[in-house]
Amino acid sequence: MAVTICTHPFNPYEVLQAYEATHLHAxxxxxxxxxxxxxxxxxxxxxxxxxxxxxxxxxMTEKQLDKILIEAQNQWALIDSLVVHRVGDIFPKxxxxxxxxxxxxxxxxxxxxxxxxxxxxxxxxxWKKELLLxxxxxxxxxxxxxxxxx
Amino acid sequence: xxxxxxxxxSLKESIGRSKDELIFTEPLTVYDVWQQANPDKDRPNQILAxxxxxxxxxxxxxxxxxxxxxFPPVTGG
Numbered sequence: 001m002a003v004t005i006c007t008h009p010f011n012p013y014e015v016l017q018a019y020e021a022t023h024l025h026a027x028x029x030x031x032x033x034x035x036x037x038x039x040x041x042x043x044x045x046x047x048x049x050x051x052x053x054x055x056x057x058x059x060m061t062e063k064q065l066d067k068i069l070i071e072a073q074n075q076w077a078l079i080d081s082l083v084v085h086r087v088g089d090i091f092p093k094x095x096x097x098x099x100x101x102x103x104x105x106x107x108x109x110x111x112x113x114x115x116x117x118x119x120x121x122x123x124x125x126x127w128k129k130e131l132l133l134x135x136x137x138x139x140x141x142x143x144x145x146x147x148x149x150x
Numbered sequence: 151x152x153x154x155x156x157x158x159x160s161l162k163e164s165i166g167r168s169k170d171e172l173i174f175t176e177p178l179t180v181y182d183v184w185q186q187a188n189p190d191k192d193r194p195n196q197i198l199a200x201x202x203x204x205x206x207x208x209x210x211x212x213x214x215x216x217x218x219x220x221f222p223p224v225t226g227g
Contacts, residue, residue: 038227054226055159057219060203085226097227117227123205125219126226127159139160140225 001073003065004084005056012037012084012098019082024102030079034109036099036117042092044140048133054087054096057125061085068119072101076108081116085126118146151175151214155187158221161197181208183218196223 002019016035024030042049069081084098099116103109121143128140155170162168170187178186180199199206200219212218 056226057156057158057200057203057221060200060219063203121224121227123224124226125158125200125221125224127222128225129159139222142223143225143227 001066001069001080002082003062003069004082005058005061006084006086007088009090009094010084010086010098012095015084015098016082016100019100024080026079029104030102031104032102032106032109034099034101034103034106034113036097036113037095038097038117039095040090040092044130047130049092049130050133051089051091051131053089053129053131055127055129056085056087060125064124065120068116068123071119072112072116075115076103076112077105078103078108078112081112083116083120085120085124087126114146121146153178153183153212153214154217155183156217156219158219160222161194161220164194165191178212179208180206180210180212180218183212184208184220197221198223 040052065083069083072078072081079102082100086096090096099113101109101113130138130140151174153172153174155172157165157168165188172183172186180201184193197220199208201210201212201216
């Protein structure tokens with residue numbers, strides 16, 4: 001179980017491979033790996049967005065993400081879980097967040113992955129400030145609902 | 151007792167500072183901390199509070215050495 005806050009761009013596939021190589025030795029027990037990658041869009045609320053800055057509360061962010069992963073471990077039969085999240089200046093197409101969950105069966109991996117992502121969206125203290133094409137800056141007021149299509 | 155206060159994101163910008171350090175002699179709640187630190191500002195709508203990096207209600211008590219944080223709804227992920 002691990003939480004990493006990244007100040008620089010990261011390749012989620014490389015992170016995943018490195019984590020599996022160093023942390024997951026009982027690979028024979030793994031029957032399901034669920035991987036979610038959130039990337040930055042170049043639009044929001046009808047406007048083109050050319051970049052954004054992600055602020056966070058150091059310490060509380062890690063504490064809340066640890067609690068979310070522990071809650072997931074308690075609720076589902078997981079072998080391991082990993083969250084990697086960017087902070088700082090981010091640009092369209094760059095990964096913002098990686099959630100990976102390993103389990104023996106797909107139901108646990110799928111459901112825990114969704115739970116972790118939705119809990120992160122509502123509890124982990126990150127804040128996005130968007131930079132629009134006209135150089136205007138604006139704070140994102142709230143996250144969209146994860147179970148609605150827009 | 152001494153309380154550290156942190157502000158984040160749009161709240162930090164609207165207040166114009168990122169932190170305060172307050173000294174109190176009476177027992178107090180999270181809401182009291184907000185009022186003492188920002189006597190000329192009503193509590194903004196939707197602002198969340200944390201004590202020692204855990205979410206807290208506004209009527210939660212705070213103790214000597216606690217770190218209180220105020221911030222808008224989170225928007226990560």
